[in-house]
Amino acid sequence: MRRNTFGAGSVRQSDPESRPDNVLAEEADDALVADFREKLLDEIDLTELSKLDLTQRRARLERVMTHLVASKGPLLSSRERTALIRRVVAEALGLGVLEPLLADDAITEIMVNGPDQIFVERNGQVQLANVRFVNNEQLLQTIDRIVSQVNRRVDESSPMVDARLPERGERVNVILPPLSLDGPVVTIRKFPRAFTLEELIGNGTLDADTARLLGACVRAKLNILVSGGTGSGKTTLLNSLSAFIPDRERIVTIEDAAELSLQQNHVIRLESRPPNVEGKGQVTIRDLVRNSLRMRPDRIVVGEVRGGETMDMLSAMNTGHEGSLTTIHANSPIEALSRAETLASMSDLELPFAAVQEQVNNAIDIIVQLDRGPTGSRRVSEAVYVASKGREPYRLQPISVFELDDSVGPNGELHGRHRIRALPLALARRLRHTGEEFVVNPEAAPEESA
Ligand SMILES: Nc1ncnc2c1ncn2[C@@H]1O[C@H](COP(=O)(O)OP(=O)(O)OP(=O)(O)O)[C@@H](O)[C@H]1O
Ligand SMILES: [Mg+2]
The missing domain is CATH 3.40.50.300 (P-loop containing nucleotide triphosphate hydrolases)
Structure with missing residues (x-):
């Protein structure tokens, strides 16, 4: 089984040059993302990558992706290219498809009801997000990554866990089948913003x-x-x-x-x-x-x-x-x-x-x-x-x-x-x-x- 995430932690900042702020990673085409995720995994050396810190890891992945898209990708507008690179790299780092949602300051809550139903609360309104996990397995891997960071375990024998993401402290609750009837459910509450x-x-x-x-x-x-x-x-x-x-x-x-x-x-x-x-x-x-x-x-x-x-x-x-x-x-x-x-x-x-x-x-x-x-x-x-x-x-x-x-x-x-x-x-x-x-x-x- 191939892992599609590397290393712990996650990056929330965007580099203004390669990632203009108005480009949403969510805009990238699902099939292309899946295709390039495979290509990226074939191209990089995981052991070497794991020795880098997060910023370097991101930079390396972005470099490889830019190269891959230029040599093997279809003809894309620069906006499409940025969205594709952004999403593949985000999925490879940290919490995968959830990364762009975590990075979006207008989102206060992320509710994963299963691999292909993710709701967010944006400016006080609950709406369906335009991202999904490839399959149940990818969702379970992301959950694994969240709970292992806090030395907890979540499986059938211990199917409910509260955790906290290391970087900014978002609260995460995970509940698995058989307690949740239709698949793993993850609820992430973003850290409330402080007002002066x-x-x-x-x-x-x-x-x-x-x-x-x-x-x-x-x-x-x-x-x-x-x-x-x-x-x-x-x-x-x-x-x-x-x-x-x-x-x-x-x-x-x-x-x-x-x-x-x-x-x-x-x-x-x-x-x-x-x-x-x-x-x-x-x-x-x-x-x-x-x-x-x-x-x-x-x-x-x-x-x-x-x-x-x-x-x-x-x-x-x-x-x-x-x-x-x-x-x-x-x-x-x-x-x-x-x-x-x-x-x-x-x-x-x-x-x-x-x-x-x-x-x-x-x-x-x-x-x-x-x-x-x-x-x-x-x-x-x-x-x-x-x-x-x-x-x-x-x-x-x-x-x-x-x-x-x-x-x-x-x-x-x-x-x-x-x-x-x-x-x-x-x-x-x-x-x-x-x-x-x-x-x-x-x-x-x-x-x-x-
Ligand atoms: N004075 C304010 N102006 C605008 N938004 C605010 C203000 N105070 C709180 N909010 C927003 O309202 C939400 C709830 O705020 P907060 O958690 O401070 O309320 P609370 O009374 O402590 O809630 P709880 O009953 O859950 O403890 C947050 O999203 C926060 O950003
Ligand atoms: Mg309160």
Whole structure:
């Protein structure tokens, strides 16, 4: 059996000279690609090739292909030639036919339902991709290549595997027959793109004043909860806010599926692990939060709290790990607090209700609420300061609010503008050393309670 892929890893960059950006590898003709794949395999020395690094390997394959196409190929336009060379080389390197899809930044998800049905999500829309594997065997080889890179195995006895592509960290899930009835299924979730705060200001997610205020809160080591519904942009905002963490701090990030990409030098990334097929080896977010406390962190960033780890996170926030950031699934700041309470009571520490509430009150300083509009736009609808302490009922003071005006857009989107409020004295005091100036309201009245 001949392998049609060589060496590990994959290349995503395109060389602008031989591969103009508007030429899609997908455009190459299937029969020609198959033909030239054979020709290329006959021409090259695999042992020699395996000694080269990825860039050299690609360069070598491109050279051989250019030569082959010139001497043995049909008459092709330069566009056709580029598409053909690009696709044969892409298939020979890394993940074969999936390479052009991985390289396409507009694609966020790749779904392989079998050798000849590959769907992609492009700009939020799911569509059939114009590529396919030659046969089941080629698909299985690609799967083999993905999982062997992470020292995992996938076969009939262990037919489900989660892996991560080495270069950019795309999440891959593989499930094989007999569990999937119609053939191997591969789902690849691309690493979400990081937005800078400037970009979020530019697209109206928040305004410059709110960004400056939240930035001061991060720098002053307040504990911040980013709250919102599914896909409302919580992780994205958390990631942008993390840019305010000073570079000298040691940051530990903890996630189920690593999505954060912090820019600082001193970042330790931890990722939980599901149990293996025998039900063993599970490492939960909670285990990682506890472990992180022994790693001398200046900040702990947890991608999302959704279970008993919430209690550990709250205790960490209350015991010297200020400045922690996390996200939570809730539709309003007050709901975020009660959800934190519920999640914290899921821990095995059987604390009385009032004690849990006290932990929440003392731990959380700021809640940033995100909403997703009818057109898919994301917006900070409000940011609040948790003014209550100890066993007091929750008291929230808005510090930034999206104020609606009366107009409504053509797609039902509500218009308005962000406006920061005069800050409660207690908050203003904590922000003083950041050097940022804010209007202070010494008598800020409690606006919401529960
Ligand atoms: N402010 C924003 N403006 C434009 N697009 C955004 C914004 N925030 C997030 N997105 C896009 O929306 C998608 C979901 O974002 P993200 O993962 O941050 O949301 P989430 O609330 O954390 O989702 P989940 O509920 O799955 O945890 C991503 O594709 C992301 O690029
Ligand atoms: Mg998220």
